[in-house]
Amino acid sequence: MASMRDIKRRKGSIQSTQQITKAMKLVSTVKLQKAKTRAEQSKTYFDYMYATVTSMLARSGNINHPYLVAGESKKKAVIVITSNRGLAGGYNVNVTKLLTNSDIAKEDAYIYAIGRKGKDFLARRGYEIKADYSEVINEPIYKDAAEISREVLDLFAKGEIGEIYLAYTAFKNTVTHIPTMIKLLPVDIKEDKDTTTADKLTLMNYEPHEEEALNLIIPKYITSLIYGALVEAVASENGARMQAMDSATSNAQDLISDLSLKYNRARQGSITQELTEIIAGANAIS
Numbered sequence: 001m002a003s004m005r006d007i008k009r010r011k012g013s014i015q016s017t018q019q020i021t022k023a024m025k026l027v028s029t030v031k032l033q034k035a036k037t038r039a040e041q042s043k044t045y046f047d048y049m050y051a052t053v054t055s056m057l058a059r060s061g062n063i064n065h066p067y068l069v070a071g072e073s074k075k076k077a078v079i080v081i082t083s084n085r086g087l088a089g090g091y092n093v094n095v096t097k098l099l100t101n102s103d104i105a106k107e108d109a110y111i112y113a114i115g116r117k118g119k120d121f122l123a124r125r126g127y128e129i130k131a132d133y134s135e136v137i138n139e140p141i142y143k144d145a146a147e148i149s150r151e152v153l154d155l156f157a158k159g160e161i162g163e164i165y166l167a168y169t170a171f172k173n174t175v176t177h178i179p180t181m182i183k184l185l186p187v188d189i190k191e192d193k194d195t196t197t198a199d200k201l202t203l204m205n206y207e208p209h210e211e212e213a214l215n216l217i218i219p220k221y222i223t224s225l226i227y228g229a230l231v232e233a234v235a236s237e238n239g240a241r242m243q244a245m246d247s248a249t250s251n252a253q254d255l256i257s258d259l260s261l262k263y264n265r266a267r268q269g270s271i272t273q274e275l276t277e278i279i280a281g282a283n284a285i286s
Helices: 004-058 091-100 117-123 135-140 141-160 198-203 210-285
Strands: 076-081 110-114 128-132 163-173 179-183
Touching: 076 117, 076 141, 076 198, 076 210, 091 117, 091 163, 091 179, 091 210, 110 117, 110 135, 110 141, 117 128, 117 163, 135 210, 141 163, 141 179, 141 210, 163 210, 179 210
Parallel strands: 076 110, 076 163, 110 128
Antiparallel strands: 163 179
16 A cells, blocks of 8 residues: 555646646637637638539539549548647647548658647657658648648649648537538539529630639638638637647546545554554553
8 A cells, every 4th residue: 555655746747737638728718708709700701612613614514624523643642630738638630631541652651741740649650751741731821721722723723733632620610610622633522402403504704714713712722621620620629629638637636536445544644553553652661
């Protein structure tokens, strides 16, 4: 059985850890409120952007455009958004699992890492890190998303990669965060269930020419999706860290209560033993 000194030392250590986890929870809560507001304000725009572009392309007929046709290259660019810090539960692991459990072969993947945790995890498993944008996740701005979009689109247009994917954590609410992996290029065209037959037969007219229009629309579309994913990922990260720190604080309190009980029992046992020795000594003298 542990001594009273050992129990007291361990209890003090856990109390110190509890203070840290409680402080981290409070910091994450404050950051979450800001990130949540930002994600909710931007979500409508990006949802409509996605719906509008896919609907437009569904009515465009058979357009032979580089952004709409898969390239011959087997290489696939995967933009992986994780965090730069840990202590967020399974947040980072859940995102990287989307890639490691997917049909994308390790030797065919070019990783564009946003977040050191995901970059280090995938690098250790032999994935090629094509570019590292870890600092972007600290304070995402639209310009950063545009830079990433421009780099992957240039490779796609040159034929060096055949497909582009985005892996991130979608923010639903404070406690629900959904690891998501979507295909950015070539654009998957899905029919709108609410579209009437007459609308389906009506082809989209482009002004200016369709190629020039798509050269403007598709990069903006891809940039918007990447930026939206960054904003949602930040909110999801802080939500996950807040939950993880709340659980850690509760677990620390349970351990402290258990150690307090053990300490009191050991102390009572020590007192009882001393009283027994005193009584035994007194009886021996008399």
